[in-house]
Amino acid sequence: MNVLCSRLLVLNGTMKLMLLALGVFLLLAVGEALDCYQCVPLPGQSGCDRRSVTCSPTQSFCGTKTSKSDPSYQQRNCMNHQDCEQHQFSTYNVKCCQSNNCNS
Known part of the structure; x- marks a missing residue:
């Protein structure tokens, strides 16, 4: 026993x-959650206020989208894997990265 x-x-x-x-x-x-720069210009504007935001757990990439027709138009934001892949063949060039604020 x-x-x-x-x-x-x-x-x-x-x-x-x-x-x-x-x-x-x-x-x-x-x-920890990823921090990315967020910058979404309004139509007709060439720039925007870039600020760092904390991404949701489902968004593990920072991304920069540049318009193919107007390279001065760029968006920066948190993205998921599908966002990075989906836009590669659209009207945007997309660059994705995975470290804090790497989409400067």
Whole structure:
């Protein structure tokens, strides 16, 4: 009986250690949200006020979209992977990056 109880205690301690390791891993995996510059000019304007914003967890890229017909028109914003891929063949040239405020 003593052997069984000591094995259960060891297993319980091992499970606690595994749960702790899993918790630490999840905290590191989630990490901090990405910060990107946001700049969306109004129609007819060539510039805008660029400011840094915190992206949502689903947006893991900073992006810059430049109009192919008017290269002076640029948008900067948080984007998801689909946003980066989707615009490559549209009327915009898109550059995406994954570090804080890399879309300057």
